[in-house]
Amino acid sequence: MRKGTVRCRNFIVLRAEQFEKKAKAWLSENKVDYEYRDILKQPLTEEELSELASRAGTSIAALLNPGSEGFKKLGLDFETISDQQAAGLIYENPKIMLRPLLADEDKVLSGFKPEQYAEIL
Numbered sequence: 001m002r003k004g005t006v007r008c009r010n011f012i013v014l015r016a017e018q019f020e021k022k023a024k025a026w027l028s029e030n031k032v033d034y035e036y037r038d039i040l041k042q043p044l045t046e047e048e049l050s051e052l053a054s055r056a057g058t059s060i061a062a063l064l065n066p067g068s069e070g071f072k073k074l075g076l077d078f079e080t081i082s083d084q085q086a087a088g089l090i091y092e093n094p095k096i097m098l099r100p101l102l103a104d105e106d107k108v109l110s111g112f113k114p115e116q117y118a119e120i121l
Contacts, residue, residue, distance in 0.1 A: 026114055039094040043090070044090060060086045064081065064090065
């Protein structure tokens with residue numbers, strides 16, 4: 001790791017997304033050494049989702065984005081989805097998850113919000 005950099009354990013994004021580009025640029029400009037993961041090519045397992053949810057202090061189902069086009073197409077009731085169902089849905093349809101995610105050992109942030117990124121570092 002370069003001197004003066006910060007290591008973030010996970011940075012989970014989808015390719016070619018507007019927020020991904022902004023988030024990656026911000027991380028590079030601020031000399032943050034991060035781990036990139038394209039969840040379309042390498043979906044998150046239930047165990048990984050459980051760990052992220054735990055660090056975020058929430059449930060796996062809360063990692064779903066019920067406003068996403070992909071979720072709406074599924075025609076599911078967000079309020080009735082269990083964590084196990086949510087993990088399966090995210091694995092099969094990664095675009096229905098909140099993204100990008102920036103996570104360290106203690107916190108998970110969704111979306112690109114520079115002020116929150118600065119706080120986690």
